[in-house]
Amino acid sequence: MQNSPLNKRLKLANIPTPVEDYNFKSFSFLIKRDDLTGFETSGNKIRKLEYIFEKAVSEGVTTVYTCGGEQSNHSRATVVAAAKLGIKCKLFLWGSKRKNVTSNLFIDLFLNAEIQYLTKKEWESVEKFMTEDKIYTERNSNQKILIIPEGGSSEEGILGYINFLYELKEQVDLRNLSGICIATGSGGTAAGLIAGLSILNITHLKIYCVNVLYSKPIIQNRIYEMAENTLNKYFNGVKLNKNTLEILDGYSKEGYKNISTGKIKLIREFASNSGIILDPAYTGKAFCAFYDLLQSGYKNVLFLHTGGGFGVFSKTKQYLA
Ligand SMILES: Cc1ncc(COP(=O)(O)O)c(C=O)c1O
Numbered sequence: 001m002q003n004s005p006l007n008k009r010l011k012l013a014n015i016p017t018p019v020e021d022y023n024f025k026s027f028s029f030l031i032k033r034d035d036l037t038g039f040e041t042s043g044n045k046i047r048k049l050e051y052i053f054e055k056a057v058s059e060g061v062t063t064v065y066t067c068g069g070e071q072s073n074h075s076r077a078t079v080v081a082a083a084k085l086g087i088k089c090k091l092f093l094w095g096s097k098r099k100n101v102t103s104n105l106f107i108d109l110f111l112n113a114e115i116q117y118l119t120k121k122e123w124e125s126v127e128k129f130m131t132e133d134k135i136y137t138e139r140n141s142n143q144k145i146l147i148i149p150e151g152g153s154s155e156e157g158i159l160g161y162i163n164f165l166y167e168l169k170e171q172v173d174l175r176n177l178s179g180i181c182i183a184t185g186s187g188g189t190a191a192g193l194i195a196g197l198s199i200l201n202i203t204h205l206k207i208y209c210v211n212v213l214y215s216k217p218i219i220q221n222r223i224y225e226m227a228e229n230t231l232n233k234y235f236n237g238v239k240l241n242k243n244t245l246e247i248l249d250g251y252s253k254e255g256y257k258n259i260s261t262g263k264i265k266l267i268r269e270f271a272s273n274s275g276i277i278l279d280p281a282y283t284g285k286a287f288c289a290f291y292d293l294l295q296s297g298y299k300n301v302l303f304l305h306t307g308g309g310f311g312v313f314s315k316t317k318q319y320l321a
Contacts, residue, residue, distance in 0.1 A: 005234040006163045009050035010057065012081050013037040016167045019302075022274050027294045031276070032168065032180075035283075035307040038080075040107065043307020044189050045077040047164060048157030049148075053081055055156050056146045063088040065134060066148040067126045069257065070095025070117070071281065073308050074151050074186075076104035079113040088143070090114040092130055094123040103310040126150070151186025158230040161192020162199065169200070172302070177205060179301040181248075181293065183286035184209040187219050189306065190245065191226035198231065198241045207245050208293065208301065210286040212252040220247055248289040256281060263288045264319055279308030280315045 017033045037046045056064060064082055068075040070093045082089040091108060096117050101109055108115060116133075118126060127149070134145045148154065168174070184190050190209045197205055211219045224242060231238045254260045259280040267284045271277055278284040283305055290303050312319060 005159055006166065008054050009159070009163070010054045010085075012041060012050045012053065012084070013046040015047070016171065019168070019171045022276075024270055024273055024291075029290075029294065030172065030177075030302045032171075032302055032304045034164075035277075035305045035309055037307065040080040041077050042309060043073050043077060044161075044304075045074040045152050045307075046081065047160030048152035048154075048188060048192075049077060049081045049160075051156040051159045052146075052148055052152055052154060053085060053087075056087065057085060059146070060144055061087060061146040062143045063090065063137075063145045064148055065090050065092065065130045065145055066152070067092040067094075067123075067130060067150055069093065069281075070098075071104045071257075071311050071314055073104060073279075073282075073311065075113075076107050076310065078148060078152070079108050079111050082113075083111045088114075090116065090133075092116050092118055092126050092133075094118050094120060094126075103313045107310065149186070151188050153186040153188025153191065153226055155226075155230045155233050158188050158192040158195065158226055159234065161189050162196040162230070163192075165193060165196030165200065174202060174205065177300050177302055178298065179206040179208050179246075180304055181208040181286060181290040181301050182210065182304045183282035183306055183308075184211050184219060184223075184247075185213045185282065187214075187223040187226060189304075190223045191230065194223065194242075194244045195227040195230050195235075195238075195240065197244045198227075199235055199238050203241060203244070205244060208248050208289070209245065210248045210251050210289040212282055212285050213256050216247045216249040220245065248293075251285045251289045259284055259315065259318065261318070261321065264321070266291060268319065276305065277309050277312055278305075279311035280318070281311055282306060282308045 066078045075091045193207045267278045
């Protein structure tokens with residue numbers, strides 16, 4: 001492992017994260033607590049950012065650009081990591097300027113990130129906005145800018161969830177698991193996991209992805225493409241085993257920024273039994289899908305808690321209704 005690309009990372013996350021046992025209703029299962037990767041840096045994104053910022057620092061980057069929804073966990077984690085490393089950060093957020101800011105957006109502003117708000121239509125061309133701004137700014141200042149794609153899902157970022165699998169392997173006998181259930185936004189976490197399974201030649205495990213943002217065919221292709229690109233770039237083209245991916249579709253019908261009252265009911269019931277807080281955009285929806293798996297008789301599926309806790313504070317009225 002000495003020359004492994006997995007070693008080229010900064011230490012930004014509190015890892016390994018714990019794997020804990022839970023009982024809920026008649027079910028027993030494991031949760032891997034990636035919500036505990038840090039406080040300001042909490043959640044899955046910081047694992048990706050360890051690799052992305054290693055590249056940024058080694059290339060002398062002065063400013064990072066990234067993007068997401070206005071309550072983007074990835075954007076918040078990027079702002080925090082950049083602040084730690086003395087790197088400037090500009091965010092391109094789908095949303096609009098608000099009088100009352102809360103949750104992730106509050107942290108972004110508190111840490112002095114520069115923010116450009118985009119309408120939903122403009123968001124469709126967010127990469128163009130970031131690229132044109134980068135070209136203009138680099139031409140007119142001494143800044144060296146790195147664009148971090150949505151969700152930190154670059155080839156370097158994806159290494160974070162390949163590394164995760166090596167970490168999990170030390171904690172749990174993977175032969176005793178049948179799957180891992182996760183929330184999926186940009187798809188990078190899933191891409192890392194299926195790439196990692198291919199590298200380790202593990203064929204019996206399924207990665208159950210709950211797509212909260214993109215339709216099933218779009219996200220499925222993106223996950224395969226990102227996993228293949230990372231394998232080709234860093235692992236001598238290890239062949240991707242596509243059978244380890246399964247998309248659990250239909251758990252975000254209310255829309256990415258919303259959550260149904262039925263889902264909140266389950267989230268609250270689980271919270272008051274376990275002390276675990278699940279967020280409205282990602283992990284709350286993923287847990288509802290996970291619960292359906294349990295009810296359908298699936299056994300030994302691990303739930304990966306990918307964080308997002310700050311998002312709860314932008315939905316307190318709905319959560320307490
Ligand atoms: C809390 C949380 N869970 C899951 C995800 C999904 O991760 P990915 O974008 O790698 O699919 C995100 C990313 O946006 C997130 O913030």
